[in-house]
Each structure stands twice: as structure tokens, then as C-alpha cells.
Amino acid sequence: MPFSLTPLLGKRPTEGREQFAVERVGTVVEPRRRMFELLKTDTSSKARVGRLTTAHGVVDTPVFMSVGTQGSVKAIDPRELREMGAQIILGNTYHLNIRPGMDIIRAAGGLHAFINWPAPILTDSGGFQVFSLATIRKIQAHGVEFRSHLDGSLLFLGPKEAMGIQRELGSDIAMVFDDCPPHTSTPRELRAAVERTMRWATECREQPRAPGQMAFGIAQGGTRSDLREECAKALVALEFDGYAIGGVSVGEPEPEMMRAVEMTEPFLPANKPRYAMGLGTPAQLVELAARGVDMFDCVLPTRVARNGTAFTRQGSISIQPGAYKADFRPIEEDCDCFACRHFTRAYLRHLLNVGEILGLRMLSVHNTRMFIRVMEEVREAVMNGTFGEFRRQFAANYVPTQKVLLARAAVAER
Numbered sequence: 001m002p003f004s005l006t007p008l009l010g011k012r013p014t015e016g017r018e019q020f021a022v023e024r025v026g027t028v029v030e031p032r033r034r035m036f037e038l039l040k041t042d043t044s045s046k047a048r049v050g051r052l053t054t055a056h057g058v059v060d061t062p063v064f065m066s067v068g069t070q071g072s073v074k075a076i077d078p079r080e081l082r083e084m085g086a087q088i089i090l091g092n093t094y095h096l097n098i099r100p101g102m103d104i105i106r107a108a109g110g111l112h113a114f115i116n117w118p119a120p121i122l123t124d125s126g127g128f129q130v131f132s133l134a135t136i137r138k139i140q141a142h143g144v145e146f147r148s149h150l151d152g153s154l155l156f157l158g159p160k161e162a163m164g165i166q167r168e169l170g171s172d173i174a175m176v177f178d179d180c181p182p183h184t185s186t187p188r189e190l191r192a193a194v195e196r197t198m199r200w201a202t203e204c205r206e207q208p209r210a211p212g213q214m215a216f217g218i219a220q221g222g223t224r225s226d227l228r229e230e231c232a233k234a235l236v237a238l239e240f241d242g243y244a245i246g247g248v249s250v251g252e253p254e255p256e257m258m259r260a261v262e263m264t265e266p267f268l269p270a271n272k273p274r275y276a277m278g279l280g281t282p283a284q285l286v287e288l289a290a291r292g293v294d295m296f297d298c299v300l301p302t303r304v305a306r307n308g309t310a311f312t313r314q315g316s317i318s319i320q321p322g323a324y325k326a327d328f329r330p331i332e333e334d335c336d337c338f339a340c341r342h343f344t345r346a347y348l349r350h351l352l353n354v355g356e357i358l359g360l361r362m363l364s365v366h367n368t369r370m371f372i373r374v375m376e377e378v379r380e381a382v383m384n385g386t387f388g389e390f391r392r393q394f395a396a397n398y399v400p401t402q403k404v405l406l407a408r409a410a411v412a413e414r
């Protein structure tokens with residue numbers, strides 16, 4: 001690992017944060033140096049390697065970002081995350097604003113200090129949660145009136161509020177507040193969502209930000225190529241620091257998700273990072289990197305770990321069945337994660353069977369390291385000019401889930 005972990009031990013959060021910034025980037029990065037550098041583009045695909053310099057350090061892309069919705073990557077502590085090469089994590093405006101509330105995070109000195117994570121943080125604007133989790137009361141010109149999913153209290157979130165909260169959280173990358181419609185939306189609903197997203201992006205752009213905080217636009221448009229193009233072009237005209245492809249991972253089958261990315265990517269500038277929101281499996285990440293995506297976030301590694309599922313180069317496997325009862329191999333032979341270096345499948349299966357927390361923690365560690373390592377390998381392959389072969393081999397080894405296979409077959413028949 002390129003950095004020592006001692007600053008996280010036995011220090012107050014703010015001290016740790018300062019220590020880390022000094023170690024990682026020499027000093028807190030000068031504003032003029034905060035940027036995205038494109039280091040290499042693959043010749044066989046649109047895959048790229050880049051370097052994103054944020055206020056809290058450098059992020060090498062393509063990158064997998066672990067999701068810490070509630071201010072914690074579930075079951076994994078910051079020291080473990082750094083040990084396994086995590087460069088940047090996610091926080092969520094909607095959830096953190098409800099609990100613990102901004103007065104607490106403000107008093108702690110911002111999100112980095114509150115959660116003791118001194119490296120880069122990207123915060124989601126809360127738009128996705130408002131449209132998917134909360135009960136919407138009224139969509140207004142400048143935001144959404146909704147009832148909290150927790151206690152039903154009436155809340156309001158719009159571009160101004162979402163950017164204001166992210167400013168106080170002090171994240172390195174703030175996302176605009178967008179309208180993320182479900183996969184089942186009608187063309188009319190999609191059009192309305194795109195118009196709202198473009199209007200709200202303009203409002204977000206005008207809001208003040210934390211020192212050094214970048215802002216990313218989010219392109220919507222579902223599976224309509226005309227809407228994807230229109231939305232992407234409108235956002236690019238606003239000159240954001242990066243661009244996300246939203247409206248994916250909303251229940252659509254894999255081929256539609258790939259198409260949504262392919263419809264949007266050509267309209268995004270090469271010199272800015274591209275982020276596919278909420279995706280995907282390791283095999284999908286490699287394919288999306290091949291389509292020119294630089295940043296990914298997904299709850300899968302930690303969510304499926306809690307169901308006893310591990311990701312491997314051969315696809316996902318469930319550790320719990322009896323087949324592993326006396327299997328004294330690690331989850332994956334060549335994996336360098338803590339779980340694979342120390343424990344066997346038989347032991348992990350036993351822990352899961354008797355409901356010991358260590359079992360799901362170790363699966364979370366393995367899965368997260370697996371996602372991070374795949375991105376490390378993508379970067380290496382692009383730099384070496386071997387990405388085409390890496391991609392081919394990865395796809396050949398990886399057995400997708402039945403759900404993904406069925407979706408591919410259904411689209412092939414059309």
C-alpha cells in the first residue's frame with residue numbers, strides 16, 4: 001500500500017485527516033491543480049486511464065467507489081478500506097441529512113472528520129432516494145416535497161438544498177440534484193424528468209460550494225437516444241467538472257443499461273471524468289470501462305456479502321451451501337484480501353451458518369477488494385496495451401447470474 005495507516009490510529013479525527021492529506025498529496029491540493037488528466041486511451045476500445053485530483057487527494061481511474069450511504073461502508077472500517085486500496089468512498093445527502101442531521105456533521109467539522117475518512121468523498125445529491133425511497137407529496141419547480149421514509153415527516157429537497165447540504169458535508173465531489181425516473185417510465189415521464197434534470201442542473205451550478213469541491217452533472221433520458229443526447233449536451237454546456245450517467249441500475253436489464261451508457265458517452269467531453277451511477281457486477285464494470293466510463297459505485301460487494309455471496313473471477317458464489325463444509329481453500333486462490341489470506345471457505349461458511357458477524361465482515365472485505373483489484377487490473381492493462389486481451393479473458397471466465405443471462409437472451413431474440 002502506498003501509505004501508512006498509523007494516522008488513523010489513536011488520533012482525533014481532524015488530526016488524522018490533516019496527516020493523511022499531507023501523506024497522500026504532499027499538501028492540500030492547490031485549486032489550479034484540481035483536474036482530470038487523461039493518461040492513456042485503449043486502442044481496442046474506449047477504455048481510458050486517468051487521474052482525478054481532488055481537494056483530499058488523487059484518484060486513479062477507472063475507479064470503484066465503495067458506498068458509505070450512512071457514513072460507513074457497511075461492516076468495513078476506514079483502516080481496512082485503505083489497506084485494500086480504496087481511493088474514494090460515497091456518502092449520501094438524503095440519508096445523512098435525516099440522520100444524524102447537518103447540525104451534528106457541522107459540529108464535527110464536516111463529513112471527512114465525522115467519519116474519520118481523510119481521503120476523497122463523493123456525495124450523491126439525494127435525488128435518487130427522494131424519487132425511489134420517499135413518498136413524494138409534490139414535485140415543484142425548485143424541488144420535491146416528500147415524506148421521510150423513516151418517520152413520515154414532511155421534508156423538501158431541491159437543487160439549492162442538495163448543494164447546500166453537500167457544501168456543509170464538504171465532499172470532494174458534489175452531485176447535482178436530478179430527477180431519476182424508474183425503468184418503467186412512459187416516454188412522457190422520461191421527457192419531463194429530463195427537462196427537470198436540466199433545469200435543476202442549471203440551478204445547482206449557481207450554488208456556492210465548499211472550498212475545492214467539484215460538481216458533476218447527471219445525464220438522464222432512460223433508453224431514449226434523443227433524450228440522452230439532449231440531456232448530455234445541455235449539461236456539457238454548463239461546464240461541470242465531470243459527468244455522470246444516471247437512470248441506470250433502476251431495474252433495467254443489462255443490455256438496456258449498456259445501451260444507455262453507449263447513447264450518452266459520445267456526447268461527453270474526453271477531458272472530463274465519466275461516472276456510471278450504481279453499477280454493477282465485476283464483469284459489467286470491465287465492459288463499462290471498455291465503453292469509456294471512469295468511475296463506478298455499487299452496493300453489491302457489501303450487500304451480497306450479507307447474504308453469504310462472494311464475487312470471484314468465475315462469477316458470484318454462495319459460500320453457505322454444504323459443498324463448502326470441508327473446503328479448506330480460500331474464497332479465491334490468488335486473492336490478496338485479508339479474508340483469503342487468513343481464512344478458508346469451510347470456516348467462513350461455518351461463521352455464516354451460526355450467524356457470526358465475522359463471516360459477513362470477511363465476505364464484505366473480500367468482495368470489496370475484488371472490485372477494487374479488478375479496476376487496478378483494468379488500469380494496468382490499458383497502460384500496457386493489453387486491455388483487449390484482458391477484457392476477452394475476463395468475460396470468458398466470468399459466469400453471469402441467471403438473471404443477467406436471461407435478460408441477454410431476451411434481447412437477442414427481439
Ligand SMILES: [Zn+2]
Pocket residue numbers: 331332335336337338339340341365366367369
Ligand atoms: Zn479475497
